[in-house]
Amino acid sequence: MSLYLITVLTNICLFSFIALSAYLILIVGEVSFGQQAFFGIGAYSLAIFFVYFDFSIISSIFFGMLICFCLALFLSLLTIKLSGLYFAMATLAFAEVFRLSMNLVRFPIEKEGRATGLNGPEGFENIRWIFENNIDPLGFFYITLITLTILVISLFILERSFIMKNARIVGKDIILAQSLGIRPRPYRVFFIGTAGAISGLGGALFALANTYIEPAMFGMMLGVHSLAYTIIGGLGLPIGPLLGVFIDIGLLESIRFLSEYRMIIFGGLVAIILIFYPEGIISPRIASRIKRLFFNKGL
């Protein structure tokens, strides 16, 4: 494979993580504009643990995910009364506070003769794990692909369990859920927390792949893009968000020869896709049809 293709595929895998986190939140019926914050927190905490404290890479990723999980739990408990636009704006405010405060934190250090560390808008340079371990782009692509596959398989297992079914009912109709004896709030809190952790995992891998992160990477655009991926792909199966990312990045790269007009075409195309597939390409209806085909029974 050419280097260019590998980079594109790695990017597709990395952005799939944040799309999957948006997917989990949409399942419990909320819209979050703030998943980019957890992506960023994952990236920054990996960098901090790895560069400042010399943790091993696995434990850095683990602690990054743990921090994201705790912060997402905290945010979801804080906003427990909010829903709809109120929740979306609260998460957006949280994400922007994180991003803007990262612009103000400066704590540069020098390590092995290279400038690194938190440095405000100039970003965090020289996270040199892939160079220290001689991992070529193809190797890193396999790492992200394997992590993503494990994640998607565990989401599929979750899909077969009662947790996901109950969560879908909560997202569809809270009153129906309550009258079936499902308490909505634990589901909501748990799913938002898990989504934060998944996004953090993606962010950590993103920081490793890029070796450089800056606050401007985690702006509102990233969060809304992740929502768009999920909506285009559909909420039926965990494959949906991946399909959305693939359509966006893959299609955008493949119409690169039209580079000047590509956003004009692509924006209109997405709007038209959404007119014909308002529930996404893999909508819950199609998903249950697929399940019936494979498992010979419905939901």
Next chain:
Amino acid sequence: MEFLQTCIDGLLFGSAYSLLALSFSLLFGVMKRINLAFGSTLLLSAVFSLWIDSLFSIGIFGIFFLMIASSALINIYVEKLCFYPHSGKYGATVSMISSFAIWMQLDEMSSFLLPDRTASFPSFLPDSFFLKDLFIRIDQLFLFLIAVFMTSIFFYVLYKTNYGLLLRGVSFDGELAKKLGVNSGKISSFAFAFSGIFGAIAAFLILSTESQVTPFFGFWCTLKGLVAMMLGGIGSLPGAIIGGLFLGLVESNVINYLGAEYRDICTYLILLFILVVKPGGIMGSALLRDERAASERI
């Protein structure tokens, strides 16, 4: 005195936020949806008018009227493509994402018409004067007066005309209005066009006080309008005005006492705090309660 000066600056600039929040609030009140493409519509109309001006030199009034017309037309385009086909509870999310896609599209078109990244925007009344020790820019004062005037027109249209009555009817209960013979599609197009006109006037005034257009103007409009609307309270028109003025006051005071880099952090912290403590915003708590009561009845 310094505090008074800061407050005056804040209020004068906050009136621009109020106008943006009002046009947002109109759409949200009627459609119960967010139009993320709102800011880029304004950007595209401004850039388009400047482009026409560079070809035919239509003058400042030409730019003004062209901006209003093009913004209304683009808003109707957004409505037909993103909001008209989607209905229902899930439709709110879908139309938001759809309008986000159109936002990208419109931004790209604007960057076509704006190859140098920035363009100067014609400004009028560039003088300023001192009232005793207070420094007041005439164009900002003018912006403030226009904001007051426009707001009264806004209220007149909503509460005294037939269209306003229909609008409020659709906003109150879309289904019921449909059954009573209101053409709700036409009304929502009207609401979009109206909010486009309103937004275009706001954008014209803001741009002529700033006297330049940058590609970030669209994003800025969307974000500030949303934040001001949420601060004041969703769907409440007086709330939108108060939210905008409050946002202006907060920003100018933070810039003065803490520094410019803390401006946005403080804005978002206040927004988060208000959402957590008093989710309805400054004015909209009753609205939130009604909405919740409506959604929780069985």
